[in-house]
Amino acid sequence: MTIKQLARWGLVAALIGAGVVAWLSPNYEEAQAATDRQTVDCMVKQLSQDDKRSIAQFADINDFNSLWRVYDRVFPDCTVRGDQRDRKSELVTSAWRVLSTDREFMRLREANAGHAALGH
Secondary structure: OOOOHHHHHHHHHHHHHHHHHHHHHHHHHHHHHHHHHHHHHHHHHOOOOOHHHHHHHHHHOOOOHHHHHHHHHHHHHOOOOOHHOHHHHHHHHHHHHHHHHHHHHHHHHHHHHHHOOOOO
């Protein structure tokens, strides 16, 4: 097993553990919100620089189907509970909003827009 695979399994185990603890808490809605935040955070962190670059390009040309496919790759590794699969579009939208506020990502979008304006 490679280090990357071990790290991925460790992240999955940590998310599952946090999900179980949150699920067992007395306030289910708070627990659901907490695990959803963990899943969204995981999706944003799992994106590579190339993924972010692709998302920036797809967003600028309003190719949202391609944009969501990038998230499709990281979503299974980040889900904590089964019901999150039913709410995947909401969680991906939340991850997109979080990413959209990231300064580094904003620079990627600006650079992409600059290239597009120059006809590249």
